[in-house]
Amino acid sequence: MSAALFGEGSALLARVEAALAPLHAAVAPHRFRLGDLQVQVERSLPEGVEPVLAWSIQEASRAGVRVVAYLAEAADPRPSVRITLVYTLADAASGKPRLLDAAESARVAAFCV
Numbered sequence: 001m002s003a004a005l006f007g008e009g010s011a012l013l014a015r016v017e018a019a020l021a022p023l024h025a026a027v028a029p030h031r032f033r034l035g036d037l038q039v040q041v042e043r044s045l046p047e048g049v050e051p052v053l054a055w056s057i058q059e060a061s062r063a064g065v066r067v068v069a070y071l072a073e074a075a076d077p078r079p080s081v082r083i084t085l086v087y088t089l090a091d092a093a094s095g096k097p098r099l100l101d102a103a104e105s106a107r108v109a110a111f112c113v
């Protein structure tokens with residue numbers, strides 16, 4: 001059973017990461033490195049049902065961002081799964097942590113609506 005849950009969790013995380021592509025592009029060529037991940041399951045998503053995904057930036061600073069993603073059934077908009085991702089920024093060449101510069105901060109802030 002845990003293998004099935006891990007597989008489902010990996011698939012949901014991959015879907016969230018794909019949806020965050022515009023956010024990742026805002027700091028290119030550098031990249032966000034996932035520092036923390038929390039998954040809260042309110043209720044299981046039925047098999048075969050394509051979940052609706054919404055995400056927002058909960059917190060942004062020069063050191064990184066905290067993103068919250070919600071997955072729900074289209075017929076029931078209450079969140080079924082909540083995923084919190086905390087990213088730090090890493091230098092593209094060295095992979096070492098770095099701070100967002102003013103231009104990157106402004107591009108990331110554009111997602112904070």
